[in-house]
Amino acid sequence: MRPLRLSVVTAAATVAALTAVTGCTEKSSAKGGDGAIEVTATDSKCEVSKKEFPAGHVELAIENKGSKVTEVYILFPDDRVVTERENIGPGTQQKVTAEVKAGDYEIACKPGMKGDGIRQKVTATGSGKVAKRDPRLDKAVADYRKYAQEQADATIPLVKVFAEAVKDGDIEAAKKAYAPSRIGWERTEPVAESFGDIDPEVDARADGLEKGQKWTGWHALEKALWQDKKIGAEQKTLADQLVTDLTDWQKRVGKAEITPTSMANGAKELLDEVSTGKVTGEEERYSHTDLVDFKANVEGAQKAYELLKPVAQENDKTLTTELDKQFAALDTLLDTYRADKNSYDFVSYDKVGESDRKKLSDAVNALAEPLSKLATAVVK
Structure with a gap:
């Protein structure tokens, strides 16, 4: 968000x-x-x-x-x-x-x-x-479009599991299903945000609401589960609406306007999402599952970069060498906060101290600076 x-x-x-x-x-x-x-x-x-x-x-x-x-x-x-x-x-x-x-x-x-x-x-x-562009960039766009659709398709079954747990009144099951249901969204958030109307419906935080906007989506349910510790009729209705809104997103992903530069800029936006929401602990302020979102954002940024890399490397090898280095460094650092590198079992973010948050922030900054140059490298 x-x-x-x-x-x-x-x-x-x-x-x-x-x-x-x-x-x-x-x-x-x-x-x-x-x-x-x-x-x-x-x-x-x-x-x-x-x-x-x-x-x-x-x-x-x-x-x-x-x-x-x-x-x-x-x-x-x-x-x-x-x-x-x-x-x-x-x-x-x-x-x-x-x-x-x-x-x-x-x-x-x-x-x-x-x-x-x-x-x-x-x-x-x-x-x-x-102007006619490099065929490799056309392939990158096609492959990224496929990736975005796959992430949306994979999200719907996971969000249905989450919604069903909410509707069953099973708080513990809903808590367990919450973070996994968000991974595909977080990996491809710039595509979802490009539509304008879906993001505020499913990913708004309480202090990000516009005047008169009803609070719906993941974070309204997150608050109910972790802070209020109760599920009522309103939450069950919100769970159904979340499925409906995300199904709308799933159907619209294939119509998104995607270009090589939007992929590159989107990768940078995902790092900004990490810096301004996940590192601070603001995104998942009730569940403290920020590191799951953090990892998904980085994975989405890296996917866009890897698809664009053949052209970017040809145009600016120094940049891609630095990006490879910083992506690897951030991945290695994130691995220290989870059970194993193949799981999304991350430590609760409220257990991450200020010094460790500073390390994470520094690693994000070190990656975001060269990543901001990717779009220019792609169109040289």
Whole structure:
């Protein structure tokens, strides 16, 4: 789930952590290449340097001049996500590369990472097609689409087991089924988030709700099981709705807009999810199953990277060497928190001390910085 929470670490420490994750500093320039679209975000504005640009590989050079953490999107007219970059701290800059076909879009900035955002209408001009790309990238997209569908298909039986335990009133069985039911979702979360409407229904946290939004999904049930320790009629209804919503996701995965750059940016988003939700313990605040989500996020990011690696390695061998090193280091570190490397039996996150959380955070940051360069390497 997207929203950044400041309750576990101080705001200053969070901004510092985000700077480390993104590989950006306050001194860095927001200026992109000659064809870059400069996006200046504040707490009340979202200014773009161009409202019309050629279709193809588009670079956003983003600068957050506001006081709130923000996120920036390129959106289709129906609010599906072309690409996004979350957790852009105040006073920092980021660059995002996306593949955009000819057509009308909106660029949205979301100060505070909430709401519909401040939007600018933009148009990509051209024949409606991007330049012909390397056939290996077409294969990477096809293979990733298959992977995303497999993860969704595998999730439905697991979430049904979870839902049935809830409806049976069996708290212990529901607790046991909870974390496994989330793995496929966490591995491919950027694809699910690209639809816009499913993520808030199934993965919202209590303090991430929009005004008037009813709390549904996994985390509402998580609270009932671990904190409230009771299952009532409302929870049984929520369990049925969770199955319905995730079945909708399963059916829509095949229609997701997936490109090589969205795969690369999605891998980076998964690391941001780890940094802002799992490392802090905010994602699974009642069950403390954060390390299960953590591992699934990393696996999803690594899958996208491995599919793109043949082209990225040819274009930037230094980058892929560093990514291989940092993925291996993070995997090795995660292995120390589970019974064996083939299981998802991780230690409860409330048992992980601050020094160990710092080690995990440092390992994520060391991976996220080079991973932020993957999209650029893919389209060189």
